[in-house]
Amino acid sequence: AWFKDPALTRVFTLLNADGGEGRVVGGAVRNSLMGLAVNDIDIATTLTPEEVIARAAAAGVKAVPTGVAHGTVTLVIDGKPFEVTTLRADVETDGRRAKVAFSSDWQTDAERRDLTINALYVDAKGEVIDMVGGLADIDKRNIRFIGDAATRVGEDYLRILRFFRFFAYYGSGRPDADGLRACASARANLKRLSAERVWSELRKLLSAEDPGRALLWMRQVGVLSEVLPETEKWGIDAIPALIGTEKALGWKPDPLLRLAAIVPPDAHRLEKMATRLKLANAEAAWFKAWAEAPVINDELSSAAFARLLYRHGTVGIQARLKLALATARGKAEGDMQEMARSARLSRLLGLAQDWKKPQFPINGGDVLDAGMPAGKQVGETLAALEEFWVEEAFTPDRAALLARLNDLIR
Ligand code: ATP
Ligand code: MG
Secondary structure, eight states: OGGGOHHHHHHHHHHSSTTOOEEEETHHHHHHHTTOOOOOEEEEESSOHHHHHHHHHHHTOEEEEEEGGGTEEEEEETTEEEEEEEOEEEEEEOBSSEEEEEOOOHHHHHHTSSBGGGOEEEOTTOOEEESSSHHHHHHHTOOOBSSOHHHHHHHBTHHHHHHHHHHHHHOOSSOOHHHHHHHHHHGGGGGGSOHHHHHHHHHHHHTSSOOHHHHHHHHHTTOHHHHOGGGGTTTTTHHHHHHHHHHHHTOOOOHHHHHHTTSOOOHHHHHHHHHHHTOOHHHHHHHHHHHHSOOOOTTOOHHHHHHHHHHHOHHHHHHHHHHHHHHHHHHHTTOHHHHHHHHHHHHHHHHHHHOOOOOOOOOHHHHHHTTOOSSHHHHHHHHHHHHHHHHTTTOOOHHHHHHHHHHHHO
16 A cells, blocks of 8 residues: 555656656565555665755655755655655775765665665565565565675674664564674674664664564673663563563553663663663653652552652652563462462552642642741741641642641641
């Protein structure tokens, strides 16, 4: 269906006139051959970015110069983006990212890509063009570097992580032996990559339906501890139970929760991890909330648990509960105690998910209005009142609290 999209037809019409050519490449081709959903459509073309922009302008098509230096122009048709990139050839590399030059040779463009399954093209007629043996690897779900694995890894060490990422999503059986060996030998160079590229790849890997096998192999060959030394302490044993629980309970894959399952909840180390990997602020905040959340007694009453949620927020507590629940469920088969524990944790998690933080109905202005002189006692009095209100299960209303405030002041 994606191939019949009139918007894509327009892209082809635009690029294929006057000796130019465009072909779909990469993820869209790979996924459709595997019978999987196609997300974004990348196009390779013999035209230069300037030519693409000029043709788009002449045809009244919106063109956004999203990466002209690397040859990429994004065409937007019917609101859909198409990343159109000029054919490229590697000219040199320092292992951190290949420097590329524009080219008009399809074979060269295919050979500078990373994996065979990612270097297939589909032309305007819908014909698949395979110059690197990618079709056979698609059939076998074999994740394999194009050409000599060690050379390809040496050109861009990010390919180590991409190898495992694509294995997590599309691989079957054991990872390709040459690829595995090349990744293992070059693993120390991962430190030289920019944090942004590493985390972006890791986040994708951790978002796979089941990243478990890929993580096992990464650990096996020493790649995991290069990028996530935090995982050395506990290993990755918690992953299968988490994935099983996600599936059973319909949780959507959460790369942060998966990472939390394999690193210790140590606020200081996690802060260092966030800095090293340059996590987004929201991601770093999530880890902080998780690490700082209290250990939860699963036998807490609803009232006591509500107080905990009010004081600590729901984000970190939910993460704690989900991981505890996954662990309990992992051990629950035939174990009545763990089964009962799972049920109690599920109940608390339900409460946390439905939690709406109640609004404390009194503020500093009320304390001043009640006749207390400005000063630090205002804050202290307010805090004491709030404490009382929380302990009373958030039930005292504004009038009751004002009455108590008057008593306190007198
Ligand atoms: P998805 O978008 O589903 O993650 P994709 O295959 O489109 O998968 P991208 O990261 O978007 O992956 O890259 C697009 C294409 O560019 C890849 O299919 C691959 O051919 C090539 N490519 C991307 N990164 C590299 C790299 N580091 N080295 C060599 N080729 C790469
Ligand atoms: Mg893509």
